Amino acid sequence: MLPILGGILWTIPLMWRQQGEEAVSNATALLYIFGVWVFVIFCTALVSRLIEPGSDLIEKEGGS
């Protein structure tokens, strides 16, 4: 689920305007891309922590 979310968030910039006055600047892009990155890392750490406690839980959730 997270890779898909990340994938979608990181393809959004492709829809930004690329020419003309209203083109998005790379400084904004920098903030955006790294912002998503931090968000994804945070979520993963959270998820990992949640499934850490019992390895039994991992078996039951298999394939989710």
Next chain:
Amino acid sequence: MLSFNLLVVVALAYVLLLFLVAFMAERRAAEGEDGWLRSPMIYTLSISIYCTAWTFYGAVGYAARSGFEFVTIYLGPTLVMVGWWWILRRLVRIGKTQRITSIADLISSRFGKSTQLGMIVTIMAVIATTPYIALQLQSVTLSFAVFADSDGSSWSLGDLNATAIWVAIGLAVFTIVFGTRNLDANERHHGIVIAVAVEAVVKLVALLAVGIFVVWGLAGGPSEMLAQIEASELSTWNQDGGRWITLIFLSAAAFLCLPRMFQVLVVENADERHLHVASWAFPLYLMAMSLFVLPIAVVGLDLLPESANPDLFVLTLPLSQGQNGLAIFSFLGGFSSATSMVIVSTIALATMVSNHIVVPIWLSSGGNEGAMQSGDVRRVIVISRRLSIAGILALGYLYYRLSGGGTALAAIGLVSFSGAVQVLPVMLGGIFWRGATRVGAALGLVTGLIVWGWTLFLPSIGENAVLSAAVLLEGPCGIAWLRPQALFGIEGLDPLIHGIFWSMLFNSAMFFLCSVMSFPLPLERLQGAQFVDVFAHSAQSRTWTRGTADAEDLLIMSQRILGSTQAQSVFQAAAMDQGKEGYLPDVTPDFVERLERELSGSVGAATAHAMIGQLTQGSNVSVEDLIAVADEAAQILEYSNQLEAKSAEQERTARALREANAKLTEVSEQKDAFLSQISHELRTPMTSIRSFSEILRETEIGPKDRSKYAGIIHNEAIRLTRLLDDLLDLSVLENGQVELHQQSGSLSELIERAIDASGVSKKELRIIRVNAEEDVPLHTDLDRLAQVFINLITNAAKYCDVEEPELRISVQAIGGGHVVDFVDNGAGIPRSKQAMIFEKFTRVSDQSTAGGAGLGLAICREVMSRLGGGITYLPGQGGAAFRVTLPAPQALAAQ
């Protein structure tokens, strides 16, 4: 200005430090203190070999040329790591259960342990990695050149080439020293892993340091930095959607498929739970690595002259500002990223080359029929691994020379990536789709390789190097639709997208179609089910059903591959699990399966399967196994697995009981036999003593005869005494009433003494003492130990039944203790007797000529157990072989 010599000294000191760190880690691991070596953080850091010199130098150049595109190379792996649950966890689990040694082994093992597939993947991996290794050599060389330039001396091409050669040689030495120490690829290379982890920290800190210097030192702070980015020529977001998505896909795929990534992710993984931490820590590492790339590029473009190579901004920027210390640090960072990648890559490739190319060829070219010596296969593998390491680095150097070292770093890296990802369809198909077959996999791989080679690899070497400019423009022989960069006349595509698109399309299509059309072999089905359902089938189904092999033959073969020490310990452990003593377990299908897995950790699945197959002959996959694989039967399978486990347990107990019973019966029979024999043996000398003494008493005889008769009486009395002494000795030992006289001495003197005392002449028995390891200090009852040695030596002299008897005495250090092996060249002891020889009153041969009462070995065993050591029979050595385990040092210290 910075002295170039200083830089060389720093670099050498750094290399020395790495050697030291690696060496210390190996030492700690050997002493068993490797807990911290297996921490999730070390695992995460070792994954960071993904960031090579291409990242370190190339990313900035990439950013300077194409803006934000560089970041895709890190987004892909981030997505893979974040989604570890789906693919990585599965790969790691499969790698663990099947003892996978490399990506080629994974593919070959999945598709019925096919040798050919292993070869194809290996060849692909070597071709795809070569440019990458060349790239690393190039980056290190260029960074040296930068410093040489700043020192005032401008480098010629010759200097560059010489540097590249020295770097390659140094890397080869390091890799050979630390990378080929353990043969079993499943054992982790502690030295290398720790060196790689150190290098990972160095490169991260170095890049961050340069970044911080640029943002705070040169630009004046984050907000000013952002403003400067706005103002620069890289100011606007300008991305081609096709390239953006293709590159994210490409880097994600390469992250899984590159041989070196597979090595650190799967093979060197010590614990599946490390993935939990790595899943967020590695993306964090990647983010930190790329955080300052754009700022450095922008400031570099701004401050440095236009002619400056943007690939080297990370170095030239601090240099131009007079920050020599920072420049050297950043040089070390780049050096680290290049070397760690090359080291791990060559290890991964060397394992693949030796297991999937050299050994199969060696086996089929008759190497197997030659002298069967323990450890000979192992030697071939180690040598071939060392040679392949050197060979792969030589190839990298060759590519570097061929390509002229001119192309931008990023471009070479992408070509290499796209070659590696040709394995992706087959790999994913293999672990998610049961229908994938060997034929499909092979054709898919070959097709992918050809299309990639034609559209990306050959053009990358440079115009006119292999492909002429005319071929690029007009196609081979003027066939326009075969132009390498515009297949089927579709022009205007980016060459990279073009190449990846067509190669992946053909590759996957061939794989899918041929898989659907071909029929898998039984073994493929079985392996397929085990791979796809790796989480459900924790209990593996069997590949070997009708084992007809003899345990001793299997042991001899394993000794050739694993070396005698390791093979014996595997067999001993298996025997212990079955509740047996000694070195020969029963040849159950479970055991053969376990052995095969053990061997495949060393030589790869295909070879291990083939070698065991030679011995077990008709063993194969049975119909029941296939039924068990079917999905519908999964429930029943689970239940029957439980039953099976229970019945296996019962079988084990029953076997142990049966054996104990047989032993008891035999002992009691032998005891009866012995009683009659002992009375006989006591009576014979008694009779002669009595009759001769009567003669002496009653008749008048001459002095000559009298002394003769007295001599006979004396000899018979001595024989009686010896027999009674032995009996007494044994009973004292068995009751534990024996007193031990602790003495100190050295093993070699003791063996010397035993040989002298045994009174065996050179003609009777030639004694060969192997190994200089005899210099072991002893503190135990030396007289008792000598008694054991003497007994073994005289036994060999008595029972070795060849014309020129030989006895080999060798000392080895095993698992912290020492053992002494006594091996003769006679016929050995038949299997049926091996369990009995240490029992009292046992004689192997019925010949009474030898004259013993069958007590010698029983006494030896009692003595050794009193001393805290042991004695066992060692099968599979060519003759009768006894292994004396010396008392452990701890036991000595306690006494």
